[in-house]
Amino acid sequence: MKNLILVKLGGSVITYKERPFTARRENIVRLAREILKFRNKNTDLIIAHGGGSFPHVPASKYQTQNGIINKNSVLGFSLTADAAIQINRIVVTEFLNLKAPVASFAPLSFIYGKRVFFDPIKKALEIGLIPIIYGDVIMNEKQGFEIYSGEKTLDLLAGKFAPDYAKVKIIYYTDVNGVYDENGKTVSSITPKNFATIKKNLTGSKKTDVTGGMLHKVTESLKLVQNIDAVVYITNGLSRGKSTKISKD
Amino acid sequence: MKNLILVKLGGSVITYKERPFTARRENIVRLAREILKFRNKNTDLIIAHGGGSFPHVPASKYQTQNGIINKNSVLGFSLTADAAIQINRIVVTEFLNLKAPVASFAPLSFIYGKRVFFDPIKKALEIGLIPIIYGDVIMNEKQGFEIYSGEKTLDLLAGKFAPDYAKVKIIYYTDVNGVYDENGKTVSSITPKNFATIKKNLTGSKKTDVTGGMLHKVTESLKLVQNIDAVVYITNGLSRGKSTKISKD
Numbered sequence: 001m002k003n004l005i006l007v008k009l010g011g012s013v014i015t016y017k018e019r020p021f022t023a024r025r026e027n028i029v030r031l032a033r034e035i036l037k038f039r040n041k042n043t044d045l046i047i048a049h050g051g052g053s054f055p056h057v058p059a060s061k062y063q064t065q066n067g068i069i070n071k072n073s074v075l076g077f078s079l080t081a082d083a084a085i086q087i088n089r090i091v092v093t094e095f096l097n098l099k100a101p102v103a104s105f106a107p108l109s110f111i112y113g114k115r116v117f118f119d120p121i122k123k124a125l126e127i128g129l130i131p132i133i134y135g136d137v138i139m140n141e142k143q144g145f146e147i148y149s150g151e152k153t154l155d156l157l158a159g160k161f162a163p164d165y166a167k168v169k170i171i172y173y174t175d176v177n178g179v180y181d182e183n184g185k186t187v188s189s190i191t192p193k194n195f196a197t198i199k200k201n202l203t204g205s206k207k208t209d210v211t212g213g214m215l216h217k218v219t220e221s222l223k224l225v226q227n228i229d230a231v232v233y234i235t236n237g238l239s240r241g242k243s244t245k246i247s248k249d
Numbered sequence: 250m251k252n253l254i255l256v257k258l259g260g261s262v263i264t265y266k267e268r269p270f271t272a273r274r275e276n277i278v279r280l281a282r283e284i285l286k287f288r289n290k291n292t293d294l295i296i297a298h299g300g301g302s303f304p305h306v307p308a309s310k311y312q313t314q315n316g317i318i319n320k321n322s323v324l325g326f327s328l329t330a331d332a333a334i335q336i337n338r339i340v341v342t343e344f345l346n347l348k349a350p351v352a353s354f355a356p357l358s359f360i361y362g363k364r365v366f367f368d369p370i371k372k373a374l375e376i377g378l379i380p381i382i383y384g385d386v387i388m389n390e391k392q393g394f395e396i397y398s399g400e401k402t403l404d405l406l407a408g409k410f411a412p413d414y415a416k417v418k419i420i421y422y423t424d425v426n427g428v429y430d431e432n433g434k435t436v437s438s439i440t441p442k443n444f445a446t447i448k449k450n451l452t453g454s455k456k457t458d459v460t461g462g463m464l465h466k467v468t469e470s471l472k473l474v475q476n477i478d479a480v481v482y483i484t485n486g487l488s489r490g491k492s493t494k495i496s497k498d
Contacts, residue, residue, distance in 0.1 A: 074350040074377050082345055089338065095330055101323040103330050109358035117366035120358055123388040128323050183430050209329040231294055 001166040005038050008048045008154050011135065012175040014238035015052030015087060022053060022089045031237060032095050044125050044165070048154035051135040054087040059137075059147060064219060067143025077145055080136050081108060088134040095132070096209075103129050105137035125161070133157070134164070136229045136237050151217070155224055163226035170230055170245050172217065173237025178244030179218060188241035191249055192222060221246045254287050255491025257297045257403050261424040262486035264301030264336060271302060280422060281344050286485045293374050294412070296344075296351070296434070297403035303336040307395060308386075317380045319321065319357050326394055330357060335348040337383040352378050356385035356402050367409050374410065382406070382491065400466065404473055411477035419479055422486025426469060427493030433493035438498040440498055441471060441481060471493045 009031060016022045030111055043179045055064075063069060064077020084204045095102040103124055110117040117163035121131045135150040154170070178186045180202040190198055195218070202215045214234075221232040225248050258280060265271045288294045304313075312318060328340020337353055346350040352373055359366040370380045384399040403419070411417045427435045431450040439447055444467070451464045461485075470481040474497050484492035 068376060075278065077351045078345060078352055078378065082341060085334075085338070085341075085353065091335070092331060092334075096327060102325045103327055103354070106332065106353070106358045108352065109355045110366060112366070112368035112372065115366075115368060117359060117361070117364075119361035119364060123361065123390075123393070125318060127388075127393045129327065139369045139376075140305065141372075144372070144376045156390045186491040238294065 001164070003044070003105065003167040003169070004158075004161060004165040005043055006046045006048070006154050006158050006168070006170045007035050007038075008151055008170070008172045009050065009091070010172065010174045010237060011050030011056075013052075013173045014049055014091060015054060017053050017056075018033055020057045020085070023087060025090070025094070027238065028094045030092075032098055036095075036098060036100055036122075039130070045130045046125070046154065046157055047091075047130060047132045047226070048150040048157075048159075049088070049091050049132070049134050049146050050150050051084050051087055055135065055137075055147075057082040058083055059196030064137060064145070065138075065147045067140075071211035073144075077137055080147075081193075082210075084134055084136045088132070091134070092132055095130070096243070101129050103134050104132050104134075106132060107148050108138050109156055109223075111138045111148065111153065111156075113138075113140040116156055116160070122161070130233060131157075144246045151220070155220060158224060158230060159228055160231060166209045167231035168228060170221070170224070172221075172232070172234045174214075174217075175236070175238055176238050177216060185242050187234045187243070190222070190244060190246045191216060192226065193249070195222060218246065250413075251305060252292045253295070253407075253410060254292055254297045255407050255417070256284050256287075256401050257400055257421045258299065258457045259339070259421065259423045260299030260301030260305075260484060262301075263298055263340060264303060266302050266305075267417040269302050269306045270335070272330070272336060274339070274343070274488065276443060276491070277340055277343045277419075278346075281347055285344075285347060288379070295370075295374070295403065296338070296340075296379060297406075297436070298340050298381070298383050300333050300336055300400065301400050302408070304332040304384065304386075304396075305441045307332055309462055311472075313386060313394070314396045316389075316394055322393075326386055333383055333385045337381070341381055342451040344379070346420070350378050351381050351454045352433045353381050353383075354383060354444055355386050356397050358455075360387045360402065360405075361395065362387075362391075363387040364446055364494070365405055365409070367406075371410070378492065380406075382389075382413045400469070404469060407473060411479060415419040417479035418475060419470070419473070421483045423463075423466075423483060424485070424487055425463075426485045426490035427483045428463060436493050437491070439471070439493060439495045441475065442498070446470060467495065 058079035307328035483497040
């Protein structure tokens with residue numbers, strides 16, 4: 001059995017969050033080189049990334065996270081979906097420039113509410129492709145559509161494909177040195193045992209965004225490492241720094 | 250019940266077939282304006298387009314239509330998929346410039362061999378979005394992957410959604426004035442009755458391409474209009490010209 005590494009590049013790592021529609025090209029290239037080294041004949045790779053300052057502008061303007069609320073909502077959806085693809089194009093292009101066999105999979109096209117069409121990505125992994133997914137907008141039954149983070153899709157894929165692999169590792173590249181304690185120092189390890197005491201000091205993510213902050217990330221990661229046999233790392237994607245490891249025990 | 254119009258912009262209509270990676274921008278804009286006029290509160294729209302000279306280059310170089318044949322096939326897949334999205338980005342952008350609520354759906358993500366995940370596109374139509382699909386590469390069981398024309402995906406969608414609509418019309422924009430007879434004149438109407446005599450003179454498509462020529466288009470259209478209650482038009486997308494109507498009777 002092979003191993004699987006899933007990598008998430010945060011929106012603040014690949015875009016300038018304060019500058020609409022502006023990618024951090026050099027950082028994308030640096031991380032792409034780093035990430036591609038993880039891959040070998042015994043290790044498959046899945047890459048996810050956030051949208052950062054690309055979809056943020058239309059999503060805020062049209063309140064896309066609320067679904068259909070007025071006559072402009074559908075055009076707002078179109079513009080948000082378009083912005084999500086724009087940053088994905090930049091990421092995919094930089095990986096292709098490094099001759100990596102990547103392929104973009106569109107959450108809007110393969111996720112509907114709680115239903116997921118996994119077949120194409122499963123086959124992509126089998127033949128040696130590196131799937132790239134991204135923060136997107138997806139359709140749902142209730143409010144028409146919703147914002148769907150790259151992290152959420154990555155967690156879905158991790159849960160689905162974990163049984164096919166020996167070891168599963170998930171690495172979140174963020175704009176901080178992992179999870180901080182009350183003194184602003186990186187917590188090296190989080191497990192279900194010590195989470196309760198760490199929880200009240202969770203201040204890792206500098207800015208809040210529509211897809212949730214550090215507490216959400218850690219909570220979801222703890223669920224994941226208990227459900228599947230995986231280890232999660234939250235690390236700095238802007239500069240070399242410390243990391244927090246999240247594991248079952 | 251509403252009506253549905255499905256439009257296919259041929260690769261030779263939106264790109265210069267002889268010039269790699271070169272879009273016919275003005276023609277895309279002109280057709281986009283024309284097509285958007287078909288849409289009203291009683292008529293939904295689905296748009297498909299070919300890849301033309303974008304995916305043609307990597308698909309030929311790596312023989313992508315044959316699936317996995319050597320160690321470069323997977324990178325060839327990546328480059329072909331990327332080229333398919335590049336021309337899709339241009340088409341989507343021009344529709345968005347006209348403030349049309351379009352959204353791109355990726356065949357690679359929602360089609361696997363004979364299996365299709367229709368839910369997101371179905372919901373998109375319900376809320377008033379205009380889905381745009383395109384010639385792509387998709388995964389399959391047997392050879393790993395295959396080239397999948399925009400036409401093929403459009404026919405799938407027509408078949409699936411036709412029962413939900415009162416009338417269904419499909420318009421193929423090509424680089425010729427419909428189907429020609431033995432004297433090079435446009436055949437105005439093709440039905441199952443007169444097809445046998447027309448068949449031997451089918452010379453409509455100037456160039457052959459990997460996704461089939463005019464005979465294929467007519468044969469598939471005849472199947473479609475007999476299976477679902479639809480009318481097909483093959484028309485000129487480069488200049489105003491004559492059309493061929495394909496119908497049940």
